Amino acid sequence: MKVIHTSDWHIGQTLHQYSRDEEHKYFFNQLKDIILEEKPDALIVSGDIFHSATPTVVSQRLYYHTLVELSQLYDDLQIIVTAGNHDSPSRLEAPHELWEAFNVTVVGNIDFYKESEENELTFDASKVEIPVKRNDEIVGWILAIPFLNAGNYPSLKENDTYSNRVFSFYNDLKNNLKLNSKFTDNHAVVAMGHFMMSGVNSNSYNKMIGGLESVAKEDILSLKEIDYWALGHVHHPQFVGENMRYSGSPFALTFNEIYPHSVTVVDIENHNVDIKIREIEPLVPVVDFPSKPNSYDDALPVDDVLRNIEEVLDNECYVRLHVKSEMALSDVTNAKIMDVFEERKAKYCGVQVYLPETKADNSENTIRTIDEFKAISPFELGCSVFKKKNNMEMPDEMKTMFKNVCDEIMKIEN
Numbered sequence: 251m252k253v254i255h256t257s258d259w260h261i262g263q264t265l266h267q268y269s270r271d272e273e274h275k276y277f278f279n280q281l282k283d284i285i286l287e288e289k290p291d292a293l294i295v296s297g298d299i300f301h302s303a304t305p306t307v308v309s310q311r312l313y314y315h316t317l318v319e320l321s322q323l324y325d326d327l328q329i330i331v332t333a334g335n336h337d338s339p340s341r342l343e344a345p346h347e348l349w350e351a352f353n354v355t356v357v358g359n360i361d362f363y364k365e366s367e368e369n370e371l372t373f374d375a376s377k378v379e380i381p382v383k384r385n386d387e388i389v390g391w392i393l394a395i396p397f398l399n400a401g402n403y404p405s406l407k408e409n410d411t412y413s414n415r416v417f418s419f420y421n422d423l424k425n426n427l428k429l430n431s432k433f434t435d436n437h438a439v440v441a442m443g444h445f446m447m448s449g450v451n452s453n454s455y456n457k458m459i460g461g462l463e464s465v466a467k468e469d470i471l472s473l474k475e476i477d478y479w480a481l482g483h484v485h486h487p488q489f490v491g492e493n494m495r496y497s498g499s500p501f502a503l504t505f506n507e508i509y510p511h512s513v514t515v516v517d518i519e520n521h522n523v524d525i526k527i528r529e530i531e532p533l534v535p536v537v538d539f540p541s542k543p544n545s546y547d548d549a550l551p552v553d554d555v556l557r558n559i560e561e562v563l564d565n566e567c568y569v570r571l572h573v574k575s576e577m578a579l580s581d582v583t584n585a586k587i588m589d590v591f592e593e594r595k596a597k598y599c600g601v602q603v604y605l606p607e608t609k610a611d612n613s614e615n616t617i618r619t620i621d622e623f624k625a626i627s628p629f630e631l632g633c634s635v636f637k638k639k640n641n642m643e644m645p646d647e648m649k650t651m652f653k654n655v656c657d658e659i660m661k662i663e664n
Contacts, residue, residue, distance in 0.1 A: 251382055251390030251438040252290045255514040256281065257482030258499040260336065262309035263301035265503070265536075265568055266599040271312060276533035277500040278316045281513060284528050285323055288515050291389060292382045293320065293327065296482030296497065297334025297397050297444035299342060321352040329354040330380055333396040334444045334482055355380055357394040360402070372404070375426045390438030390518065393423055393476075397444035397483070400463050416445065417469040424475055438518035439475060444482045450496065451486045467491065477518045478525075487512050493523050502536040505570050505599070534597070535567045542572055542602075549574035549604040552583060556590055563594040571601040579603055605630065629656040 259277075263270050285293060300309055321329055331354065333339045343358030361374040380392040403415035404422075420441060427433055446464040470479065471491045479494035485507055487498030497514045499507060515526040539562055543549040552573045562569060571587065573579075579587075579601065591598040605627070632652055636644040644652065 251292070251384075251440070252288065252515070252517045253292045253294055253382075253392075253440060253478075253480070254281075254285060254288060254290045255294050255296065255478075255480040255495070255497045255516055256500065257296035257444075257480075257497045258298040258334065258485055258503075259295070260298055260301040260499065260503055261313055262305045263503055266597070268568070268597055268599075270501075270503075271308065273501055273533045274312060277530055278320075280530055281500075282320060282323065284513060284515070285320065285327070288528075289324070290515070291326065291328065291384050292392060293329045294392060294394075294440065294442060294480050295329075295331045296442045296480050297332050298336045298482060299331060299334065300337055302336065303338040303341070305341075317349075317354055318352060321354055326384055327353065328380075328382055330392050330394050330442070331356045332394050332442050332444065332482075333358040335397045337397075339396060355394065357396050359396060360398065362402070362404075375423060378423070379427050379430065381432060388432060388437060390440065390477075391427060391433065393420070393427070393439065393441040395420075395423075395441065395443050412463040413448075413466040413469055416465045417473075420470070420473060420476070424473060428475075436520070438477050438521065440478045440480055440516070440518075441473075441476045442480045442482075446483055447481070447490050447494075447496075450484055450490055451488055467494075470494065477521055477523055478516050480514075480516075487514075487527070493525075495525070500530050501532045505536055505538060505568075508536050508538065533566075535565075537562060537565075537567045537569050537596075539569050539571055543574075543604060546574050546604040546606050551575070552579070552587070556587065559590060563591065563596045566595045567597065568599050569596045570599045572604065573601060574604040574606075576606065578605075627656065628659065629653050632656070 259274065260270075261274055299313060302309075305313075317329060317331075321327060329352075331342070333342045337358070339358030341358075343356050346356050349356055357378055361377055363372060363374070378394045380394050381388045382390045382392060400412045400415070403412070403419050406414055406418055420443075424439070424441075427439065447470070448464045448467050467490055471494065477493060479490070481490070481494065481496045484496045485499040485503060486509065487496060489495050495514055498511055500513070501511050502508055510529050511532070512527045512529045515528055517524040517526070539559060540550060540555065549572055552575065555571055555573050559571075569591075584601075587601060588598060607630070629652065633644050633649065
């Protein structure tokens, strides 16, 4: 069985009020070419189809048009889509009867039920056990699991942690598949999921959306009968184990995602897994200018930045500036920066200001405007509040811990 794995499309997302629709169309055209070159048995999309649970009519039209066009590339292509935490499960799944005519399967939620009040919560496994066919013969199975809140995984009588629940859920699903009369040991098995794994590079993952829980990598990788894990939720493409991968977002959705983006081609034969990465070219690159500095000392003043910015202004790209200043930028300076981008191809996406660390000593006395407040970092503000309350500097050990926390928060926010 051969599949193409992608995820986290986030159709309808905007970057600093700029629409990304043309970028999505550019990605879908590349995806179409890759499908025609690779000829997979199935295209699987592991959640976060839309950026919002209530997508606009334009976003829905783009989604429907894309799936219909892809489904018509050749007769044997199956498309399997699962909901992510950004999606509305019921909205995504509502037209599933119509999708069947296009060989598209959409799973928005798991149908849980109780046979009686005494019985444990169970679910309709047949809905998520999707046979993949080639020339009318089954070559493998997709376990199409959408995003589930931690509390929706069936509870356990012992060791009832989130990670153990997820492991038990997939283990039961795998065992149930093996009881299916159409299943044979020669069939490939791919499990989809939309959750956070332990130990991954999660800089681009918004921990405030979708819960803080993570699944232990060791538990999931111990399910040996699953040939490949097609994961979504984390936007940074990466392997978690040799047969487990986050395909990642198709292009940079934020300034934290400046790295190569791709889709994953997975070819499984006799349970031997061959994985190929097909890189996606961005239509509009995301650029930090100058390169993101580590601190105030590494940053350049506004005038120096503006003198060098000509090299990017005539490129089609999103630009976030990095400058240092002794205080928050004035309205005049902000207007001067915005004027530089007028009628140029580059799209201005704001400026990050780096203030000297000494601002922490008197920030509460110098803040006069909203812009000045925004320019004070959480670290600086926290240090000044600690000093004001305790009449002493924050201890170095506490300061280090607090700085680490602030840096993690800034990664999430950016």
